[in-house]
Amino acid sequence: MDVAGPVKSHMPRKLPKKDVVIIGFGWTGAIMANELTDEGLDVIALERGPWRDAPTDFPPGYMQDELRYRVRHELFLRPDQMTFTFRNKIDQTALPIRSWGAFMPPNGVGGGGVHWNAEMWRFLPSDFVLKTHLTERYGKDFLPEDMTIQDWGITYDELEPHYDRFEYLCGTSGTAGNLNGKIMEGGNPFEGPRSRPYPTPAQAQPFSHTLFGKAARELGYRPFPQPSGNLSQAYTNPLGLQMGPCTYCGFCEWFGCSNYSKASPQTTILPYLIRKPNFSARDHSEVVKINVDRSGKHATGVTFVDTSGEEWEQPADLVILSAFSLFNVQLLLHSKIGMPYDPASNTGVIGRNYTHQTISTVNGFFDHKKFNFNPFIASGAIGMCIDEFNGDNFDHGPHGFVGGGYVGQVQTGARPIESTLTPPGTPRWGAAWKSAVRDNYLSTVKPGTGVHGSSYAYRDVYLGLDPTYKDRFGRPLMQITMDLHDNEVKQNRFLTDKFAEIIKAMGADHIAKYYRAAPYDITQYQTTHVNGGAIMGTDPMTSALNRYLQSWDMPNLFVLGASAFPQNAGYNPTLTVGALAYWAAAAIRDKYLKNPGRLIDA
């Protein structure tokens, strides 16, 4: 395992200054590196984990290993490298996450882009102006008193060109639902207007996904294929990189794609970027601090530690913090940049508005004599979905909650350790279990994250530093205080019941509903969509970043990623994360480089 050792020296060796240092080399770091090298800037990217690519790290000969990659988390960060403490309530003692559960932090070049499912969702126009929109429609008293949702400081229309760019970089396969304001048959009628169709048509849908679409249509919904970064056909992206058609092997999430079919930094950016003379990357190099000058208003570069324990200083004029969301917040806290959030006084910004996702599912058990789904044939972002219950696509007035999500049969495969289910009431072991497993494997619908609900922000859900537990450098672990609130519990019951009606209508003999219930449990995987803690906004008192993802406190520091989300919508976050990276890059290219300084007056 590749773990940076203890620090050997306290006199870091100073490297020659660069124009730009990028911390974390996943999706957003790769996007920003490519954009800023286009400006002629000298850019270096630093990555804690190893370099990773298909021919070496996930070749088709042994990538289909559920034990190694899914169960034992081969491609992820190890908790002994870095973890967090967790508690539900402020008055509890936070304890360390000793083994990953609710989410799985990535590690290595490409970050989560290596082992994601590649769902490519845009957020709704109303998601970006959430506070204003909900207050106008329902009145401010409709929202729970301690809910701290905010507007993002940008609009969907401003972000649309950047959504488009990221979709075309990735070759996204989908069916447009709203083309320049015109609602298109077969797509998502609720999506915001898009300026062009998807670059490639939607993926083919296996049997159970098709059946879900049919049942949903018969119930009066408007189902559509999930937009996918696993491609339906060969594609050459704007950087000239070629991707192959997905082979529906069913090993996307937790796994790397051997086939150059899944959008990742490796397949869409790196082979182009690496050839630029003004770019270099360093792997196995963990940034431990963003350095700040005496004024406290200017970042001077970073300090990092390599795997031999050697400490290095990399000076730079511009610092891009583009690690995984939680690590962004943690590095800001450790570097003492921005005022830490205090829930008691409701002041400070770093750690504010931490959110996750509200996930649940419904499994359907069908008559195996009539149904054979071949459930192992799938991709990570395949599926048929409906969006009737997302965001504010329906009147929440009678229901007493806000938010929502898409629901769909989005089964990503049927890897047998996790996908050998039995109908409710079956014994968990013994002869009856064995025969039930045999009879149900091919005829069970297991959507996984079938209900993909939003997660809104609350005053008592936040990130801070732990008083007790330390990392291997002796620094405090970051502490997560997180619980499910009634609003999300109600939202989830409503969505899960609606979803179960459709699974039932597909013809299931038995269904098993799994609602998401409080308390929030750090051991149960939901998604790795953890957000917030360094949010963007319009007011430096309640946001860490301005609308261009620029630190209010330090104009030469930009913080990319889902840590900027003021709250989470009912969609997978990566397309919005990538679009925001392009949006921030455009602001740096068009505005900041011409006049380095604050892009917005506070």
Add this chain to the structure above:
Amino acid sequence: MVTKKLTPTAVRRREFLAGAAMLLFSATRVRAVTISGHLPWTPNAGSPPSKIKLGPWEFFTGEEGRAIEAIADCVIPPDPETPGGREAGCAVFIDRQLAGPYGRQDGLYIRPPFLKGTKSQGSQSEAGPAQKYREAFAALDRACKSNYSGKAFADLSAAEQDTVLKGLESGDLKLDGADGKAFFEQVIKDIQMGFFADPIYGGNRDMVAWKMIGYPGARYNYLDWVNRHNERFPLPPVSMTGRAEWTSQAR
């Protein structure tokens, strides 16, 4: 389908054919490098999995081995079509997992203090799976011997074994010196995991579990099949080392 019995001779022969030690999560230190100009690629830099070494227990004692094999057959009983957990190698799977990085909690955060938390905060135990198995087997042995006139778990009748496991599952049978319910949860999870994991790890011998459910294994291309709805996929499973008939495992 008739599955041939795994004879002692076959087992001994397979000992000689066993591969190298498991490389998975081995603590190789890789130095940081600066990458520029071209993608870094070097020959043989990948880390393919190694096949488990057949032969004596690597973690379990002989008594523990008898107990885990008996439990494996309770959890997955043999039937005329598909072997049980013991013959499928589930006990071997667990043994090799416990002897390896998983048993030692390699990579997990195991710094003190170890405080008792809420269920939603997850396990806070200092002891890893290997230590917990060891303690639970000792406690189970004591419980069986005191309840069944000196008999170890493996020597009980099938009905008595089921009774013991049901007692652990419900919590009615308490173990002295171990959490019996937690042990039960762990052991059925591990046995079933071994049954369905790739045979390279010791369980699912000859892909018996995959054949049973109709999973075609480590294949990589279903393009021709994605649009063929409600038809049974016709090919037999392959594992990471191919089909049993093609490899040295063939009997």
